[in-house]
Amino acid sequence: MSRPRPKMLILDDWEGELRTAPGADRLRQLADVTVLDSPLADVPDTELADVRVVLAIRERTRFDVAMLDRLPLLELILQTGGHAYHIDLDEAARRGIAVPLWRRHDACEAAMRELTFGLMIAALRKFPEAHHSLGTGRWPGLLGGTLRGRRLGVLGMGLQGAAVARLGQAFDMDVVAWSRPGSRAAADDGVPRLPLEELLGTSDVVSIHLRLTAESRGLLDAAKLSKMKPGSVLINTARGAIVDENALAEVLQDGPLQSAGLDVFTTEPLPEDSPLRNLSNVVLTPHIGWTVREAFAEFASGAAGQLEDYLASCLDPRELAFTPAARRRPDAVGGVLPR
Structure with missing residues (x-):
């Protein structure tokens, strides 16, 4: 039958x-x-x-x-x-x-870590400003920076974070990491673990690869964002709610952050009145890490x-x-x- x-x-x-x-x-x-x-x-x-x-x-x-x-x-x-x-x-x-x-x-994870580095490079080399300038008929003299020699701070050393750390090493970056207390992530991977505030204060690029939990929600609040290294870059391809977006918009305008690359947001689609939409030093993508x-x-x-x-x-x-x-x-x- x-x-x-x-x-x-x-x-x-x-x-x-x-x-x-x-x-x-x-x-x-x-x-x-x-x-x-x-x-x-x-x-x-x-x-x-x-x-x-x-x-x-x-x-x-x-x-x-x-x-x-x-x-x-x-x-x-x-x-x-x-x-x-x-x-x-x-x-x-x-x-x-x-x-x-x-x-x-396999494909999803590869796509997400590739986007992570795409956002890093776009932020450091000022792609949005360059594109906008050329589109309006200007030829700007933009000064960017390389990944090589910069410190990459990885938040979360699970499967995705560990892969990003290895890619960072391949770019000749100085890679450090922070894992949440009780994490089962291997500590024998050659990546030094730092306290969160030390990582934020010494990293040129901070990339988030944490699961969204009660502990990680709002982890990067106004106080922590204000302690990031002057001129640094924040990348988030994990979950938007890990970062206080209003506080992030403020530190992107008034320091210490130089720029950010964001693929995820607390509310998706990103609201039309989000202050992040109006900042020239932010690379925004509509949650395309896996698409x-x-x-x-x-x-x-x-x-x-x-x-x-x-x-x-x-x-x-x-x-x-x-x-x-x-x-x-x-x-x-x-x-x-x-x-």
């Missing part, structure tokens, strides 16, 4: 890339797939009543209680990230919704693997593909299925 294919939504495919990614064909074999290029909030409730699987594109859709109420038969939220900041996990677990986290992001074609190909193939794992976790393959939560394997309910 063939098993019916569950109804599945691929959310927020703004770029139109998942629709044609190779892995999407495998998803269509496993499920009745609809791809959305507009917000889930715009879809009528009647079209969500029988949806059992969704594929979330990073954090573009928030799954709070109100959203989960609109998806009464939802059983599986496929992820394209190694975290689930945008999901009320307690509520998902209470409803028996499985939330597998996908740990392998590369290679990453979307990984998202589709990874999601297909997640869905296959989920279907295989049913107690009895002769049963329907999706069964009531109480009959599913306990470790598949509201938990993590490794990939």
Whole structure:
């Protein structure tokens, strides 16, 4: 007896890339797939009543209680990230919704660290000012600086931070790091660890690679930003809420910061009235650290693997593909299925 294919939504495919990614064909074999290029909030409730699987594109859709109420038969939220900041996990677990986290992001991680150094170079070599000047018919004499010989302070030495540290060494930078207390990051990697305030006060470039937690939220507040080395550069490709953006705008205007490169913001899209939009010494990108074609190909193939794992976790393959939560394997309910 063939098993019916569950109804599945691929959310927020703004770029139109998942629709044609190779892995999407495998998803269509496993499920009745609809791809959305507009917000889930715009879809009528009647079209969500029988949806059992969704594929979330990073954090573009928030799954709070109100959203989960609109998806009464939802059983599986496929992820394209190694975290689930945008999901009320307690509520998902209470409803028996499985939330597998996908740990392998080769293309995504490469893209993010490449952007990190792109922002560093753009800030140090004053790309925005150069572009604007040429666009208005001027030929400015701009004096920039090299990465070579400068101190790079890395905040967070997890997978991404450690890779950025190695790249910094390849650029002949003097690399130091700070890790949050209790971090499991290896300390035998040849990168000296400094207290946070010492790192901020001595680094020419500070690059943030921390997870957003209760401890890291607002970590770089007005007091800490004011203690950064005069003429230094701040790069943030991690999470916007780690930095107090109003305080950052002030130190970019009045010192000590020379410039900043930002790909992430506390509120996204960045509000039109954000003071950061009006500063000439800031390089702003709209959270594009992970939006590369290679990453979307990984998202589709990874999601297909997640869905296959989920279907295989049913107690009895002769049963329907999706069964009531109480009959599913306990470790598949509201938990993590490794990939």
